[in-house]
Amino acid sequence: MSASAETSVASRWDIVTVAMMTGILAGMQIGKVAPALPILRADLGLDLVTGGWVASLFTLAGAAVGALIGASADRIGPRRAARFSLLMLGIGSLWGGFSDGLTEIMLSRSVESLGFIGTAVSCPRLIVGAVAPKDRNLALGIWGTFVPAGMTIAMLMAPVAMPAIGWRGIWILNGCLALAMIAVLAWKTRNASWTPPDAAAAPMSPLQGLRLCLGRGGPWLLALTFFAYSMQYLSVTAWMPSFLMEARGLEYEIANYMAAAVVAANMIGNVLAGIMLGRGMTRQTVLLFAFAGMALCAAATYGPWFDTAPRIVAAILFSAIGGLIPGALMAATPVHAPATTLVGVVNGLMMQGSNIGALTGPPLIGAIVTFVGGWHGATWHALIFCLVGSVGAVLLGWRERKLDRA
Structure with a gap:
């Protein structure tokens, strides 16, 4: 039975589930760093800025060539792209677990970054073709949870696993899980097809598809808006355990559980x-509400006005309200793709913006923090990048109204 979104009789939620499992594994590779960061900094004598680079280097490949990876994933097909991405995640995590120093950890994180961006651009293509x-809005809204879901699992595991197997054991365990997931993905999607209705057109090279998407305003605005979001969200979550321990005096275990609640x-x-969009709310409205809420909650989290408990509540609200943004933006990739075959390119460009923010935000x-x-x-x-994101949301709304009139 074809899983094409345009021709399938019923949505293949089993394929959505396995795509989500793949994404969650990728998200775990982000989340495993935050609980380990205080220990890594102490063991290796890292300052705040260097520690931030350890956390953010995972997004290097996406920041550098996310759109091109998306185009290549469209070319080879989502199944093969997702399997290759899991292979990179597994190799990178295992290499990091057996590394001897900071340089090897940095290099291994760069390999993992290839796996992460490959997963981020191929799995939505699986989902679009399966529902x-x-x-579609609901399924892609659910897909938007892959990073916080994976991060939450990793952060909840850390207080138990860290004393037992150390950070190296956590890296090795994650690598083995990623390699095992290759077989699960291959088996579950073995009889599915992702040939969209416009696939009969002349095939395009990755560079041709990339040029076509870069010539449209929508993909650029998706990238800008996701950049503004990631600049804040992953910066806050990467540093949350350190903030709670260093600035608020919480113990390691409590700080990590509270940070996991923020991420979750x-x-x-x-x-x-996905629900709000499905009920007719415009994407611009959802995005503007989210950026305004994030700005207020960030001020409450880091400002001088509150004790620890209200700050944690504000951080949880910051994360919950901010979650509207990736859900709304990921549901927009089919809208702004010039063709169904180019959804991966648009998603790759959007994730490139996201990864630039995630790469530069933590350091x-x-x-x-060091300077002030x-x-x-x-x-x-947070306030500066909420403003940038709001501008992107307004321009994106204008673009979508123009598409509706066309």
């Missing part, structure tokens, strides 16, 4: 975005 059009809250917004926060001498400096970081 009926009426279920993001999934609420991811799913809610930038570390530099700001306190975590209150992170408030200005």
